[in-house]
Each structure stands twice: as structure tokens, then as C-alpha cells.
Amino acid sequence: MSGAPPKTQTEQLLDAMRTRLQDQFGKELMVELFPENPAGYRLNHPRGAILLAYGKSTFGGSEAGDAMFQARNIVIRLTLVFRQLNGKDGVISYLDQIRTCLTGWFAPHCDQACRPIAEQFIGQMSGLWQYGQDFSVRATQVQPPYPTGPALPPNLQFEEPL
Numbered sequence: 001m002s003g004a005p006p007k008t009q010t011e012q013l014l015d016a017m018r019t020r021l022q023d024q025f026g027k028e029l030m031v032e033l034f035p036e037n038p039a040g041y042r043l044n045h046p047r048g049a050i051l052l053a054y055g056k057s058t059f060g061g062s063e064a065g066d067a068m069f070q071a072r073n074i075v076i077r078l079t080l081v082f083r084q085l086n087g088k089d090g091v092i093s094y095l096d097q098i099r100t101c102l103t104g105w106f107a108p109h110c111d112q113a114c115r116p117i118a119e120q121f122i123g124q125m126s127g128l129w130q131y132g133q134d135f136s137v138r139a140t141q142v143q144p145p146y147p148t149g150p151a152l153p154p155n156l157q158f159e160e161p162l
Contacts, residue, residue, distance in 0.1 A: 013074065013076070013107050013109070013139075014033065014054060016107050017052060017114075018031055018033065020105060021050055021052075021098070021101065025050065025094075025101075028047060029047055029049060029050055029094070030049035031050045031052075032051060033053070034051045043083070047083060047084070047089050048081055048083060048089075048094065050079075050094075052077075053076070054074075055074075055075035056074075057073060058073045059071065060073075071140060071141075072139045072141040073136055074136065074137050074138070075134050076134070076136075077132055077134050078132065078134075078135070079122065080094060080098070080131045080133065082128065082130075083127065083128060085124075091129045091130075091131050095131060095133060099119075102116070107137050109140075110138060110139045111138055111139065111140065113137075114135050115137075116133065116134070117134045117136045118132070118133070118134040119131065119132065120132050
């Protein structure tokens, strides 16, 4: 019986960032992954929510001659959905607090600290204010090891020379 496959680097990063944000803001806000069906999303929290999504990756050139060994610059997009724009419970205040929480944090498998790269107003609809915050971290993309020759039969036995 086999279990679930191990989580990928990107899934682990999203889990770690969600945990960090929940530890800091979980008593004040909802923190969750971006919904599979954004059009059907409903904010059930009285104040607001932080929604995490993988944005994109860009890759540097190979840093080794005999294998692929690349810097991977990862962008994670936070979408803030709030009922209030200004004041202590408003999205503007939380933009600053979230930026402070994540700036300088080292995510698992990353060799550079998290840094903010962009913030923008997304829109206001049905009394909800939406802003986006993009954060970048850097990890390393390494090619998986490949066997150098043909696979050996599983029942192969080696004998000492006479």
C-alpha cells in the first residue's frame, strides 16, 4: 500500500508561507490557498482573508557544466480580500503588516530571504476591497540523478576472483 506522493518544492513553500501567515494573523484573518473556483469564492470572515497562490518562476542559466543546476526565482501572489479599506481593520493597514511579517523570512529549501516585489489595487466589488502583494524567494532547481549505465538485474551476485 503506497501513501500519497511527497509534496513538491512549490507545495512545501506554499504550506510554509501559509503557516507563517496563520501564526501571525490566524486570530484576525482567514489564511488559505487561492480558491479553485475564484468566481464562486465567498468571504466568510468578518474582517478579511489572505489568499495564497503560486505566481511564476524564472530560471537562471546552469551553474554547472555537467548537470542542470539553476537558480529558481519564485513569485508567490497574495490576494487580500477585505470588507474595509482604511483604519486598523482595513486592507491598507494589513498590507504593511503582511509585508513586515514576510520580508526577510527564509522559506524552506530557499537560499535567499523572502522579499516584496510588487503591490497593487485589484478592485472593489460588492463591498469587498482586493489588493495583490507579490513576494519573491529563490531556490535551486537541480536535475534528478540519472543512472550512468544499464540497470543491473536484481538477482546479480558478485564472486571473488580465484
